[in-house]
Amino acid sequence: MDHLIKEIRKFRDERNWGPYHHAKDLALSITLEASELLENFQWKESQEAVDENLENIKEELADVMIYSLQLADKLNLDVEQIIRDKMKKNAVKYPVKQD
Numbered sequence: 001m002d003h004l005i006k007e008i009r010k011f012r013d014e015r016n017w018g019p020y021h022h023a024k025d026l027a028l029s030i031t032l033e034a035s036e037l038l039e040n041f042q043w044k045e046s047q048e049a050v051d052e053n054l055e056n057i058k059e060e061l062a063d064v065m066i067y068s069l070q071l072a073d074k075l076n077l078d079v080e081q082i083i084r085d086k087m088k089k090n091a092v093k094y095p096v097k098q099d
Helices: 002-016 021-041 046-074 079-093
Strands: none
Touching: 002 021, 021 046, 046 079
């Protein structure tokens, strides 16, 4: 994960975009890109949307993930740890049902 974040940081820095990447703006960008991802599914069945728009879905999902990793980096968050922490909370909130 660290290697990927370094690549993203390098790409950003080569273009001098860092000064514009405030936490608020990165969070807004996540939402905007997620909306573009969702647009691929509008008025379609799930499989139909995937069949017709897979390449664009991949690109928009990548944008969401890139901005998410940039926000985590900006806030000095360990992505793997915050995901593990959230999964632990979810396990308590949504326990496996025993039949």
